[in-house]
Amino acid sequence: MKKALIIFGSTTGNTEDMTGIIKTALEESGLETEVKEVTDAAVADLMANHELLLLGCPAYGDDTIDWQLEIGRVN
Ligand SMILES: Cc1cc2nc3c(=O)[nH]c(=O)nc-3n(C[C@H](O)[C@H](O)[C@H](O)COP(=O)(O)O)c2cc1C
Numbered sequence: 001m002k003k004a005l006i007i008f009g010s011t012t013g014n015t016e017d018m019t020g021i022i023k024t025a026l027e028e029s030g031l032e033t034e035v036k037e038v039t040d041a042a043v044a045d046l047m048a049n050h051e052l053l054l055l056g057c058p059a060y061g062d063d064t065i066d067w068q069l070e071i072g073r074v075n
Helices: 014-028 065-070
Strands: 003-008 032-037 052-056
Touching: 003 014, 014 032, 014 052
Parallel strands: 003 032, 003 052
Antiparallel strands: none
């Protein structure tokens, strides 16, 4: 079975929700789909054994990186 990997980062949950929707769609298309939160992912995951790699991240404007750090979802 072909494999997909989705690596995502999400602060308020929207990107995480989208990741779940995409995972379901990929699995319905016949791809075995693994999901990793970005802080659990390693560089080696990018080269691991999968045919499809999706990276998901939200856009945050200036001066918000500190805010993301404060709630501990991005490091
Ligand atoms: C403080 C703040 C700054 C944001 N800056 C941007 C931006 O510069 N560009 C943009 O397209 N969306 C911006 N957004 C919208 C977020 O990208 C959007 O809410 C996204 O769905 C959040 O994803 P998450 O729930 O996975 O963290 C911003 C949202 C917040 C709360």
